Amino acid sequence: MKNVKITKLWDSLQSSYLFVPALIVVSAIALAVMMLTLDRQGNYGVLKNWGWIYTGSTDGARAMLAAIVSSTITVAGTVFSITIVALQLAASNFGPRLLRNFMKDVSNQVVLGTFIGTFIYCLLVLRTVRGDGDDYNSFIPQLSVTVALALAIVSISLLIYFIHHASTIIQASHIISEVSAELDRATDRLFPEKIGRGLSQSGRQVAEIPANFDEDAYxxxxxxxxxxxxxxxxxxxxxxxxxxxxxxxxxxxxxxxxxxxxxxxxxxxxxxxxxxxxxxxxxxxxxxxxxxQQDIEFPIHQLVEVALRAISPGINDPFTAIRCIDRLSAGLSYLAGRDFPSPYRYDDLGNLRIITQPVTFVGLINAAFNQIRQYSNSDVAVTIRLLEAITTIARYTQNPKDREALRRHAEMIQRDSNDAVSEEWDKKDIEKQYQAVLKAL
Known part of the structure; x- marks a missing residue:
């Protein structure tokens, strides 16, 4: 298992707009040094026969590098502005806690870093161009200028990709699917088949806590x-x-x-x-x-937050809330098939060492459904979808306590909707789905 502190550091670097762009800038500096070294040696070998190496004058080299420098830094500012706008939209429409998901988007970091790296590279190459082409001491870094042109083409390609990507990542469907995928990854990471016990201890009974634990513990x-x-x-x-x-x-x-x-x-x-x-x-x-990283409830709360904002009176978007409920049902169904870890952890010799605060499936069900139920009791479509989600989860749940928790939530949803919904036909639809839940349980 990886050291958790290293994993935590890596996670922090991934969600930073400094790490990847800084790596690209350092790589650009190293590339400039390497290309200029090859230019000073003047041995291009077979590359010169390809006809791709720049063969213009010093004035042409300066003009080309200056054009790339000015355009890349301008576009880098535009990319940064678009990113800030996307973050503002995400914070206002989906909640500030989802900003971290946008910050971890490597594509945005690579695009921003590529433009800045191209800018730095061209500046370093531009300062080495000297003479007017007729002087004996004139220097035209032909290979370096060619690489600068290639970097400019790559930057333009990334700009086209970024425009498409920026318009995609702010869509509700994309955000919800990304959070759902993170929930699945957290499930695989935190709830493997065996946890907390060695294979030789899987059948032993949990040792009793010392009777004087509370009095003698520090x-x-x-x-x-x-x-x-x-x-x-x-x-x-x-x-x-x-x-x-x-x-x-x-x-x-x-x-x-x-x-x-x-x-x-x-x-x-x-x-x-x-x-x-x-x-x-x-x-x-x-x-x-x-x-x-170790908090399975966090992606669940993120989906709940998006759903609550969607059904708020200011937005009134039940379709987005329904998508969140669908993803919650999928995630909880996936979790239902996992063995939740015992709160008692043993060392290699079988001695009790750690007593944890356990995560329970009942607690995760409460985290997923309580707030949505409370805020959507008058929305018939959302209420029915909540009951459908419970029906789906019930098919994957075998533990009696977990099934009882699902039944309790179904009863609360049905009772709240009866008080909030006035139309009889809507009440009948809700009652029909409630009966389907009871049948599944």
């Missing part, structure tokens, strides 16, 4: 506030195994932690000193926003 408190993004479970298991400790986590990723809150309880508390307390705090990575 609390590790947070030194700052923020959202819990990642827990370094491998490091935590290593520390607890080496020191023969048992820890109980008080939060799970995705929760907001207030400074001074108890992050975990460590048993026995007498073995904990300031050095160990710092090591335990380092296991928790806090940030200003939630991420999906």
């Amino acid at each position: 609390p590790i408190k947070a030194t700052k506030s923020g959202y819990l993004q990642v827990i370094d479970d491998e490091k935590l298991m290593q520390i607890t195994s080496q020191q023969e400790l048992i820890v109980r986590l008080e939060f799970r990723p995705g929760k907001f932690i207030v400074k001074g809150s108890e992050l975990m309880m460590v048993y026995p508390g007498g073995r904990v000193n300031q050095k160990f307390a710092k090591k335990f705090r380092d296991v928790f990575i806090l940030g200003t926003e939630r991420t999906e």
